[in-house]
Amino acid sequence: MAILVDSSTRLVVQGLTGSEGRFHGLRNRSHGTDVVAGVTPGKGGQDVEGIPIFDTVAEAVSKAGANTAMVFVPAPFASDAMYEAIDAGIGTVICITEGVPAHEMLRIHAFIAGRDVRLIGPNCPGALSPGKANVGIIPAEIFREGSIGLVSRSGTLTYQIGHELTQLGLGNSTIVGIGGDPIVGSSFIDVLALFEADPQTEYVVMVGEIGGDEEEKAAAFIESAMTKPVVAYIAGFTAPPGKTMGHAGAIISGSAGTAQAKKDALEARGVRVGTTPTETAELVAELARG
Amino acid sequence: MAILVDSSTRLVVQGLTGSEGRFHGLRNRSHGTDVVAGVTPGKGGQDVEGIPIFDTVAEAVSKAGANTAMVFVPAPFASDAMYEAIDAGIGTVICITEGVPAHEMLRIHAFIAGRDVRLIGPNCPGALSPGKANVGIIPAEIFREGSIGLVSRSGTLTYQIGHELTQLGLGNSTIVGIGGDPIVGSSFIDVLALFEADPQTEYVVMVGEIGGDEEEKAAAFIESAMTKPVVAYIAGFTAPPGKTMGHAGAIISGSAGTAQAKKDALEARGVRVGTTPTETAELVAELARG
């Protein structure tokens, strides 16, 4: 099973002919991902090492059966690419591009509400289901297949924790980087719900950071809606307190946004929280050992 | 039962202090409608013959328990009033105002998609469930309670047909004028589905007009999704053929838009169509007599 990406993923890479798109698209393919198409306007008819290029996502859907899109186009064009993928009927859109204006994401988020599409990112490392499919820039070689779902706002910190899990002989169902931008397509809660419903996933690790109140919301969700054990890690314990978004920000979230506040909120709901990546991996190992 | 408006309706009238709003609001109340509030910005605290006036719909909801809104404000302010009612959590919004720009209705229609709200109108006579509630400008005195659902794009033509039914001793569950503007909140199909689900309704009369292809779409819906018999009337049989919206219009709808084309489409799906209001009422009477 796994979530978001698996052996049924038929990937179209928007921006496959760019240098980064090409590098990671081919790397994803070499990890077993079924990369069925690339989209670059004006380059329809070409190919990238056998992967056909189309001018539009609609063509990639109708002619190559794409069901998942990875957006690798520059930030000023990324929201257009997301809309194009959504309107073409793509079910899972994963936007790697960083630097997408937040107001554009606000509108896209409102636009997809009620539509049958899942958006991951932007500014995220993507999703990897070891042994099945990798969509994004997560280095697949440091992960192994297993029963632990991993969801994170961070990129390299995710690799770090995955690596620590691997060192302890543990593997992952799916690793999902949701991105740390103010407005992202899917939140912790969205991904936790997917893990809860996924038969392969037995435990979940959630990797949060200071700022915002997504971890606090996730804590409430875990208590009310999850049966699977969750272990959390929060980065930024030693960051001095300060304002996140002026006074208004703190009032909105009703949270200090500090790592300690997040840890407290999670522990109050029965979620164990590691203070270092190493400790976090050990907590998971304890659970896994029973 | 009945649909849209009934004895559970708690109506707020947006624009109750205007002359038309007052006239029809009070008339609706005299027909038994539970008119719980009016909204006129700046007149909060006043009352109209005992009906409290609030500054905002949100107040009418929180303080008077309004669940249905009737919009009676001038056209340039009508879409704002509709958004206000929708955002305040009103479940049924009935916009009587005529002259609302079509582009505003396009946006509102897209906005309510997926939201739990039903919008009737604009530029419509409203909805009347005889003996229960009347929201709008339909003259309640010419209708009687019964088992016939009536849905129409027209105003006075609806009264004519309702009157003819009454003359034949037949009554109505609910009479709904959906409005004839290019973009309305609820289409024939939306209302037909409500009648299909309503236990009180045994037969349905649909009153259409030349132009567009809503009647043709309704015909397909009736065949595929309705068990209750439907009789239709189409106005405009003798209108000469012509363009509805330039060439583009005809291409879009794939329909000539003529009354005859609509009649043919309906009859092909087993719907009997009267050529005059009188004949239409007689067709219903035949059905009702078994």
Next chain:
Amino acid sequence: MCARGMTSRGGRLARALDLHEYQGKELFRRYGIPVSDGVLATSPAEARVAAEELGGPVVVKAQVLIGGRGKAGGIKLASSPDEAETRAGEILGMDIRGHTVQKLWIERASDIAREYYLSLTFDRSAKQPLFMFTTQGGIDIEEVAATSPDALVKLHVDPLEGCHPWHARRLVYAAGVVDPGEQKQIAAIVGKLYDAFVGADAMLCEINPLIVTPEGEVRALDSKFTVDDNALFRHPDIAEMRDVAGADPLEVLAREKGVTYVKLDGEVGVLGNGAGLTMSSVDVVTFAGGRPANFCDLGGGGDAQGVVDALEVITRDEQVRSIFFNIFGGITRCDEVARGILQAVGQMGLELPIVVRLDGTNADAGRRILAEASLDNLHPEATMLDGARRAVELAA
């Protein structure tokens, strides 16, 4: 009668403002859509001056709100100011399917390598704007739709998402535009057409043909631009574009009086309240063997003065032999209508037979008022069907 005018909007007829080619192009220009230079002329002399100003060959184009100008001889090339003057003289005053040519658009002639078609309109069913684009432009687009449906690319725009670059790409690639320069120019025009459509509250923006010159430049060679009447309150500049001179004088009078009126060809004047009921009244008069002289809708209000105004419009048509008043009161009060009828008959000295059917709000009072007046030419009837029949008899 144009059936477009007969599409009801619930209470009243749907009205949209059709703009002349030159007016639509003015709006195109405002929104950055490339058009050819041109000058308006209302006389052969003006056409000559315009051609001199523009320099080089020009096209003299009749400005009428009806299709088929070209086939009817309303569009002609002129290679010199002399010739422009001559052609203008030929076209001015010409009758094109019932429309008299009163204005000409003198435009710099364009060399045409290719003709495309681009439009943006309301899809009433989908409740979304719809782009249509094909490289088979210049001809009747309904024919393209019928004979090569695959060549006509259709694409909806979610009004909340708005028009994005991908919409334009989808149109040009799906239609098979291959030249990158054309792709780029058309993509820009797609975005600007959407801006114009939304910005001007249009119901239809059509460019046919959208031409490509031998130099690869893309331009709108014609325009069909229709604006939502309901939104004119925020576009006073566009509202002023209404061509009153080119319209039927009775319809202009009706508009001034605030009455919705469409002239037909028969003898029975038909007056109702509400578009649907009036349309139905026209039908019933026809089914009763009569020929309706008009469609006249009092609208939602219908006070005494409105009735007087409507009767004034209807009776200006000398073909009218009888009048059928079909009123079902809702907002409209039948006593007011009755008073209006008496007032009009008194003021105008009307002798035409008037059949009156009143029902709904204050119907009894209305009937009483008419009965008390006991005028010879007033014929009350109890039902719509009987009223129509009687009016037909009286017109015979």
Next chain:
Amino acid sequence: MCARGMTSRGGRLARALDLHEYQGKELFRRYGIPVSDGVLATSPAEARVAAEELGGPVVVKAQVLIGGRGKAGGIKLASSPDEAETRAGEILGMDIRGHTVQKLWIERASDIAREYYLSLTFDRSAKQPLFMFTTQGGIDIEEVAATSPDALVKLHVDPLEGCHPWHARRLVYAAGVVDPGEQKQIAAIVGKLYDAFVGADAMLCEINPLIVTPEGEVRALDSKFTVDDNALFRHPDIAEMRDVAGADPLEVLAREKGVTYVKLDGEVGVLGNGAGLTMSSVDVVTFAGGRPANFCDLGGGGDAQGVVDALEVITRDEQVRSIFFNIFGGITRCDEVARGILQAVGQMGLELPIVVRLDGTNADAGRRILAEASLDNLHPEATMLDGARRAVELAA
């Protein structure tokens, strides 16, 4: 360190451009929000000229990107140009919570009858803009939220619906503004604030206080305006407002070099790739008993030159006694990082101990490169935890 700078955006730190009061007011003015007239001054003499130009009493306001200016004595009334010059002399150069005052905003003094609060910001959870409005303005709004939550009206705006007049009405009526003139002015300001928020890609637009003068005029007396860094590419004019002079010189250097750097107070320089990993590295150094000297994120790429630049920034801080390099290669290739370290050490003659932990993409190659160089001050470690501990030891 400002924790705002420590909010990661996945790959890199969230950066938003905070504008000075005078810059925010310039944007307010552009969008039609009423503000008082004022002039920027950077010397007492300029302050005098400004006060003369403005006429009458003025307020001399320190322009620093930190709250609490008033309490710190950074805002003073001056009744004459003389006094303005004196006050300016007092305020310029003042240190307000770590920020040195380099600019003054000399503004015409306002009589104040009432002080309100109005803001529009991102609600990250709801993923919608959020208005907050209260008639209890002028003071710390967090206190209002804590002590009289009902007085603070909150209202989300659906970004696709946009801001409509009803939003403004809801705010003013729910907050209990009773004067119709105020209601009208505030309603207009609400709409314009939304325009400014969307138009300038703001993350926060705050007016505290929004004043009512004794004459009933409503004006923004202060501004807090924060713009999304990611959107600056389409606002070059706003991008130019960035106050480089007022910022930490190391952070300015880092920005020039394209490195994300936040100065801290300790001795262990911390350098990672990715904001989350770097933040975690700072934590681990602290838990290992050390004090981090900085947060420095190489970012997603991390080529050799980027490593050199980052080391240049870090080592400018003379408190630094050891450096912890914590790299988990993804896009970043560890061999490139290793090459960058060697290059920097060579170019800069670095003698500080550098602990290097490499994992992920090309980690073996990177470790080999470092081992072959066999420099005395390079200390490879296999894990993040061991690396942090070693760096702490070496700084002791």
